[in-house]
Amino acid sequence: MPGPAHRPAAGSLARALAARAVDRVAAGGATLDAALAASLAGVPLEDRDRAQVQALAYGALRWFHRYRALLADWVDAGPRDRDGLLEALLAVGLYQLDAAGQPDYAIVSATVDAARQLGQARAAGLVNAVLRRYRREGAAWVAAAGAAPDVAYSHPRWLAEAIATDWPGAAEAMLEANQRHPDLWVRVNRRRTDPGSWAARLLADTGVAASPAAGLPDALRLAAPVPVTALPGFAEGDASVQDGAAQLAAPLLGALPGMRVLDACAAPGGKAAHLLELADDALDLTALDIDPVRLARVSEGFARLGLAGGRAVAGDALDPAGWWDGRPYDRILVDAPCSATGVIRRHPDIKLLRRKADIAGLAARQGQLLDRLWPLLKPGGRLLYATCSVLRAENEVVVQAFLDREPTAVATAMGPLPGLAEPAGPGLQCLPGPGGVDGFHYALITRAGPP
Ligand SMILES: C[S@@+](CC[C@H](N)C(=O)[O-])C[C@H]1O[C@@H](n2cnc3c(N)ncnc32)[C@H](O)[C@@H]1O
Incomplete structure (x- = not known):
């Protein structure tokens, strides 16, 4: 001493x-x-x-x-x-x-x-x-x-190699993007305001500019970080913090007013809230999560945004008998637990916490989630599979294997979304890089049969 x-x-x-x-x-x-x-x-x-x-x-x-x-x-x-x-x-x-x-x-x-x-x-x-x-x-x-x-x-060698194998043309840009500070993205709540007016208030209040992004009608990308509490009208629900790539989920799933919707891995609730905002709160939405502590944030978000159509439910998506009332859903979002290799710039600890050996176990659980939740979907209904992984083993490999074993599952076209996402097997992949968004994978699957 x-x-x-x-x-x-x-x-x-x-x-x-x-x-x-x-x-x-x-x-x-x-x-x-x-x-x-x-x-x-x-x-x-x-x-x-x-x-x-x-x-x-x-x-x-x-x-x-x-x-x-x-x-x-x-x-x-x-x-x-x-x-x-x-x-x-x-x-x-x-x-x-x-x-x-x-x-x-x-x-x-x-x-x-x-x-x-x-x-x-x-x-x-x-x-x-x-x-x-x-x-x-x-x-x-x-x-x-x-x-x-x-x-x-x-980056750990195994991860750099996996990224280079999966994305040979984009790997270097991705690794470089992972080392940068992430941009702050905001989702403007169109039930209360519009992105142009909100950006003007942000500029007046904080001096920070915000720009729109093609293909993301509710999104603004801020030119500099701002504390959440300084975002205009945050407490009143005018805006939420949500990465641009994550803002694709709700429009891709396309839940319409009156629909019954399951968000099977919902916490902290950004995508569930966006689904409700886009349907003017007129959904019967179950926001399920296995983690009750994280689930509390879903309810807080709904309350802040004035959304009444969502109900936060604690439960295991792999065991629907524990929480499902037997009535099928029109839309299901499976934002599956994953390696989080698409959000390394926000969570640099991922590079130390993930091991190469984790990926096979994650992929197996992702496939199980699809298997267990599929029977809960109405014929004619749609399921959106999402991860914040950039590894094909957790994305198109999981989805293609599910399509191969489930005869009622039909891959459904999305996009194109130039500058935001590129085709990846039956789905789309956003990559961290010049576009400034997180790495995200989306695959839309329709259940065959009369609605
Ligand atoms: C990627 S996060 C979801 C993010 C969320 N959709 C959003 O946009 O805010 C994955 C979530 O899945 C939850 N989860 C993991 N295994 C689950 C299971 N078996 N059943 C339900 N939720 C689970 C985790 O607690 C975690 O909150």
């Missing part, structure tokens, strides 16, 4: 808290949201300092694979083998040097002090040496590593 005369450098606590969060993800397998909540619990911090902890943890995780490769090269045995927390702290410090928001000497001394705060006083010299060397030699080290995906794009 520092002696009485030592005053910790400003911001060292923020680095220490960020390092703990990064370690909880990298070594403990926690999600970044959970890791940040655990790190910040009970620590009295100003909002600005909390935001700094969050920004440091996100940035360090976004570039974690690069830093891990560098540390394995530069530090005997690699700090990971000795101490994950030290590796996490070094990642936070290296990220700060890359982000260059502060003079280098201030970053180095605050990170060294953070090592002491984390009970790593003996590593203070190592932290100091690595960060100073990075200032001198970091750029040359990265250049020498060339196109190795863990260094160039900070």
